[in-house]
Amino acid sequence: MSLDDPVSVANEALAIANQNKFMINNLWILIATALVFVMHLGFAALESGFVQRKNVVNILFKNVMIICIGLLSYYIIGFNLMYPGSNAGGYFVFPEFLVSANSEDLTTAYGNYTIWTDFIFQGMFAATCCTIVSGAVAERIKLMPFILFCCLFVSISYPITGFWKWGAGWLDARGFYDFAGSTLVHSVGGWGALAGIILLGPRKGKFTTAGIKPIPGHSMPLAAVGVFLLWFGWFGFNGGSVLSADPGLVSKVFVTTSLAAAAGGLGAILISILIYKSFDLSMALNGILGGLVGITASADSVSAISSIMIGLIAGLIIPLSISAFDKMKLDDPVGATSVHLVCGIWGTIAVAIFGEYDKGIGEWSDQLIGIAAVGLFTFSFAFIIFYLLKLSMGIRVSEQEERKGLDIEEHNFIAYS
Amino acid sequence: MSLDDPVSVANEALAIANQNKFMINNLWILIATALVFVMHLGFAALESGFVQRKNVVNILFKNVMIICIGLLSYYIIGFNLMYPGSNAGGYFVFPEFLVSANSEDLTTAYGNYTIWTDFIFQGMFAATCCTIVSGAVAERIKLMPFILFCCLFVSISYPITGFWKWGAGWLDARGFYDFAGSTLVHSVGGWGALAGIILLGPRKGKFTTAGIKPIPGHSMPLAAVGVFLLWFGWFGFNGGSVLSADPGLVSKVFVTTSLAAAAGGLGAILISILIYKSFDLSMALNGILGGLVGITASADSVSAISSIMIGLIAGLIIPLSISAFDKMKLDDPVGATSVHLVCGIWGTIAVAIFGEYDKGIGEWSDQLIGIAAVGLFTFSFAFIIFYLLKLSMGIRVSEQEERKGLDIEEHNFIAYS
């Protein structure tokens, strides 16, 4: 090519520039995928830190199973169910494109990334909805029915409601807005958790005639490490949900996500000091998570000040919500319903209050309908599945097993020798 | 656009190419931000591993608070104080731009990244200076005065000295060089730590009439995990300080940072074997950190061989420094003053010895003036604040509380059930 030929130089430059843009966007979503994967480690650490020493192997085993089964079942059915548009076959068609080894065909499937990238990013998301449930039902659920529940939840329930919004379904058309999943991921997990703990009942010894007895977790360092890792992973969860490496949006999402997390931690600590007169580490940890869940629906479209307000309110909600669930005798060892369900709802409402959108997007009515529709569907689905499992094979371990611990009884193993 | 129109093709190609460059640079600083965030987890793990079992909840709580308060106070005051140039209002003006939700206005604010990116990267840096202090004063400081100290330290002291160099202040004009903060971050944290441990006094039982009694940390795995995570985070701390994704500079920084860390670990081990006749894990861990702190001032401008020398010397310093502080009866449970203050000073001097700069940059006199000026200001600031807190509300827990542990007395909680 010579300098006399500006046309071919210009065309070559344009082609490389367009390839580069695709390369950057795609790379960021892959890095975000790895960060969302870290959230599974974060949940595993958090949940095992918050359970008793005798149930640690069991909760770790569940978290290991969930990521394995979650990815495989999302590959086999979930992805296609959630994004039928990306596959000519529509619903329930086996995703043929993933059978192909020819990656070249797949590099231009979407605007900003390859279809491989799309699948693995969404797959990591999907599997998180079950990890939310696993914490809430810990220390008393049987392993096999829980695994069956996860298979159905991640491959059918989650993709259906996900499709309503992110698959360009009816909620999307209606103007419902949920940036990275306060409702579609977190409250979905929370509704599943709620159904589970209602049908399971509380752990023995939690609600006694002498009052509510706290059952402290066995390792605070493990729980704290888990929360830091979840925050780290959230940079990918929210930052990757921009679905490109757009500089303004991704950097804004990093700021709003971090400020909301910080404000959430602070809010929970303030309430702990004011009401409970204590510096409560587990409240601070759950406050951070509440702030993160709260900002997830609107991280791309609120100001920094608004993100602090959203996080702060989420942090204030956490201790009150945990206390309220306790009063209703709904036993949740890790506070997952408060963090993911209550703050997920709060975050979705916050879109209507703080979000800056065009008219007809994210308004009060849209958001409330979305919360209600997803909640109704998910809670019903989870309740029915858990109920059928309860009737057929039972979902709760025996009293003796609960007393001795699930590690010895289900796994014949102990966490610490 | 047609092939007949090379002008518009060329202009479009140029526009996309320039946008791409901005996108890559911005993305790397955001990823580096996430890595610097991981350092907060690293510090939390390291410090809780190195303290006694009875003080674990307390140190975790502090580290959780620091990241929350650090980010929020840096947003409210610190960022603007440190980089007044980026805001028309000058000093002490509320950073209006962060109130805006309109990210588009903010995408072209700086050359290589958005102003959102700048804020969150700098905010993560700022909060680390308090985590350095928290380790040194652990196991005996009261929680409330420590939190008050952190607020002032991170939002006033750190930004003022940071402004002197990175905000294009007088030290910068003078030729002082500190690439990523051996002085501006690490020795600043170290001076704060030194002021704290002088005013607090040593833990009971550390310096007895029978000699110096080591008080071993409660979990070596936690401490080791912390150091590995800090090394991981340092790729962002130093690599992100290039402030672009420049291939030559970022890759060089990765090499010098890693080789210095490795040489630091080796140096500390060699001294341990030669002098103390033992394979001392905690020395090896602090040696790695010393190497990392040491290379931080010059990671972009020394050869690989020089980076090994810098790290090795830092590693040799660590055991000698820890021993010297012990002899001065200055009690530092995690060795933070040796790692961050002493190796921070060493790293800043190393710029003059090994750095390859233009004339007038990073020379001996410049570096010594920088070390002295930042040290004098920071130590005085920290000493006065701690002293006023000591006079007013007291900074040290009661003897009984120290004996029983801060977890039970301040938090009414234990780390492991």
Next chain:
Amino acid sequence: MSLDDPVSVANEALAIANQNKFMINNLWILIATALVFVMHLGFAALESGFVQRKNVVNILFKNVMIICIGLLSYYIIGFNLMYPGSNAGGYFVFPEFLVSANSEDLTTAYGNYTIWTDFIFQGMFAATCCTIVSGAVAERIKLMPFILFCCLFVSISYPITGFWKWGAGWLDARGFYDFAGSTLVHSVGGWGALAGIILLGPRKGKFTTAGIKPIPGHSMPLAAVGVFLLWFGWFGFNGGSVLSADPGLVSKVFVTTSLAAAAGGLGAILISILIYKSFDLSMALNGILGGLVGITASADSVSAISSIMIGLIAGLIIPLSISAFDKMKLDDPVGATSVHLVCGIWGTIAVAIFGEYDKGIGEWSDQLIGIAAVGLFTFSFAFIIFYLLKLSMGIRVSEQEERKGLDIEEHNFIAYS
């Protein structure tokens, strides 16, 4: 530049576009480097979780030493030995380019990344081969001979076999295919481990007249955290081995790597349930690792379905292999030989079964010759070194030391106070 001058606009656009491409590719390999670094943390956590409480400091110390010595010795000799082509001097020439501080000369050395990037990415890889050995020989090997072994293994043995393929040596010319190192990294580590455990003999009390006695690890959370971190790091290990940020290839590698890991976990669990009638967490964890090792040779060139098959078979192999090694009275506390050697061989064979290559690449004969040649060389090298160390200074600790634990005897320290 004016709009009238399309030539210079076009040329500038082309220049920036080409620089951007270089910048993206280089950045991804650096990020992958940081992820591979995390694998060292993963191994440290996994191995310390799987050993007894009395040997934790020792295994952590080894893992800290390995990364330090590994990087330094790879800098001094290994890199140059493995990639002589990148240095005019050929074999055994000190890598002069790394002495230079002038990064600008080094930014265009290779097509996709700088020579600094190449060195640090390869250096992180190299050091992993020793961490594989450290787990297998844990709880009974002396520290000094192990460190000497590591120096020789990482700086001579690993680079020589690496050169055969990745340095464009004879195995490469022959058509042998090993994408990211099922053979060149993992089975190399596995062969070294096998030589070590043969010469060391089993731990006291493992194989008794009353049968095989399991010696459970001291912390399952630590082991589980390690496996999650290894999976996280594998995104860099395999994803970075694309050696560019090519969107199709990197995203495909993320998918095949994740699906194989998930299938590996599932496969190991299925066998555990069917044969051993238990939900065995450590099998699940090793199954995931087996799947990851298995896919490493072909992650860039198999379909998603094939990656599931490869992982599943690796997962099925794990429990059978662990059981087989036990029957041969070869004692491997962490299962490293099953994971890295057996699944490394399996993954290399899987290339011939599932890989989609041009004719003459990765065929059965090529793969078997590669496995055999690398195995023969590495096992011989490791056996001879360990044997000479055994003759000269002894490689096994005394019976008393083994009983009391290496932490007290070698380090005069305990992991948990």
